[in-house]
Amino acid sequence: MAKLARRRISRMLGASCLAASLAVPVGMGTAAAASADAPTQATAAGPLDPPDPPPQQEEQQPPEPQPEEEQPPQEEQPQEEQPPQEEQQPPEEQPQEQQPQEEQPPQEEQQPEEQPQEEQQEQQDGQQKFVTPQQQQQVKQQAAKAPEQVKAELNAVLAEALKVINSPTASADDKEIYGYIVADISTTLNAIDSPDTSPEDKATYTKFLQGITGALKAAQDPTKSTAERIVYRDIADDLAWWVTQMQSPNITAAEKAELKAQVEVLSDAMIALANPKGPPKPPVEQKKIEKGVKKTLGALKSMQNPNTKPKDAKDQAQIKQIIDTNSKALVTVQNPDASEQQRKDAQKTVDSLDSATQNAQYKEFLQEVKRLGAPAACVNSIQDRTNEAGWPEGSLWGLSASSCEDTVAAGADDGSKWSPVFDCVANKPFSECVATIPKD
Known part of the structure; x- marks a missing residue:
């Protein structure tokens, strides 16, 4: 999936609703303008019939030699104007008939095409996040008060993210995504600092920040390939979005608990990747874990999207179980304290997910x-x-x-x-x- 457009579910649905609400008024306004033009054209064509009297005066004036020479141009002008006016009437009627025909198809075609336009606007909005010195100073001040277990690394990766946002040579893709990540980090730091946030939620948000920081640290690692850095950047983006979804006032306690359980495990996987406790994984195995985290976050999004979420409760339960199994395997395979058999079973799950499309x-x-x-x-x-x-x-x-x-x-x-x-x-x-x- 192209990442230039962020494809966030909540924003995507909002854009679709906005597009639907705007499509009809625009079309109606255009049609009204077309219908308003039609009577104006007909009125302009109507009064041109009265020029019949001038020919009568022209017949009385021929005895005068001089006026005859001056008047023929006058006679020719009305005669020449009348035929074009009569001939123009059909063309005037044709545009009146064609205008609604030409405008109606775009109304139908624009409804599905509005979403990409909204996504383009979303990208522009993302690029506008944290571009002013005031905004950037604000998030720096927030990060300076972050929990101790994440403060040092968070400040480091945040500084690099702001460099990307400020860079005139950075890609629009990077600017857009880093803008959203910094915005979500700011929102989460506000929640952690708020006296209204429970100690349990503060601990959860802090853990998620650790996962986001770990992903950003890898995304900014110059020793990694461009493709690898993009994978980590997108993981940080997804994790940052999920933690803000948990803070939504519209989410139920049950939904929040479910998201917490799922995303927390994936944060653990990212933390383990960024700060391995045991011997480093071979590059091939590490890439499987990276891709596994990204794929599982994608499955979570598809489960939240009403267009892709399974409709049957049994199906929903099965996919949730698969997501849970895959998430835990991504952590266990990196855990040096797990038994050898546990790591083998986890590796089998990670391998299966990695090679699914090659089966x-x-x-x-x-x-x-x-x-x-x-x-x-x-x-x-x-x-x-x-x-x-x-x-x-x-x-x-x-x-x-x-x-x-x-x-x-x-x-x-x-x-x-x-x-x-x-x-x-x-x-x-x-x-x-x-x-x-x-x-x-």
């Missing part, structure tokens, strides 16, 4: 979906959910999307060895369909 059975399944003529939206849904939650549960989650309905119906009637899978997803929660996957 031979998954590739065969995806090929079957494409053979059935699945639209791009359906294929993308399957690929994205597989990437986030693995094979086969993530793949079946993706197949349950509304964009795959026709494909599921076609597959159920196709009679291939995959038909039982499609038939099951069409009639049952997808969490009950793993057993229908062909064994060979």
